[in-house]
Amino acid sequence: MVASLVARSFTRSATMTASRGFATSAVAGRDLVQEAYLRELKAYKPPAKSADAHKGQVRDFHAPSPPKAPEAPSSSSLSSQLEAYASSEPDHADAPAASSSSESSSAAAGGSAFLEEARADYPKEEAHH
Incomplete structure (x- = not known):
């Protein structure tokens, strides 16, 4: 019985403090x-240009x-102007130089020699079982 009285008094005090905590006043609502x-913003007048x-x-x-x-x-x-163009020689700037004659001969041999050299650089693959 004493326990029930203590429990009732505890719940009453808890409800009273809870109800007081939710009360608001008009003073607290003003910022x-x-x-x-806002007052200063409404009173502002920009200077005349x-x-x-x-x-x-x-x-x-x-x-x-x-x-x-x-x-x-x-x-x-x-x-x-057309006669001058027809009689002019074409530019030979894209022609290969005389020092690279060995390169041009290997290019003339074809791409097969290059492919054979490239294949020789790679190791041979063994068949996987």
């Missing part, structure tokens, strides 16, 4: 910093001059 910030404030920041636009049409060459200048 003084937020109210001061003069009408010539953009003068140093923006350049005046000037459209570029239109391009000139290329001149059409005359038929006599075209024919002389």
Whole structure:
């Protein structure tokens, strides 16, 4: 019986403190910093700008001059240019040098000699059973 009285008193005190913990007051709900910030934000007036404030920041636009049409060459200048091209020799810059004549002879022998040398470098594979 004593245990039941202790248990009842314990549950009563627990419920009373729990109910007190959830109570709120109007004073705790106010945020003084937020109210001061909003008040200052509403009272802010930006400084007035003069009408010539953009003068140093923006350049005046000037459209570029239109391009000139290329001149059409005359038929006599075209024919002389074609004759000069036909009579010119082709460039021999891509021709092999005389010192690499041994390389060019091995290239002429074909790719089979190269493949045989490459196969000789690898070890022979034994048949797997």
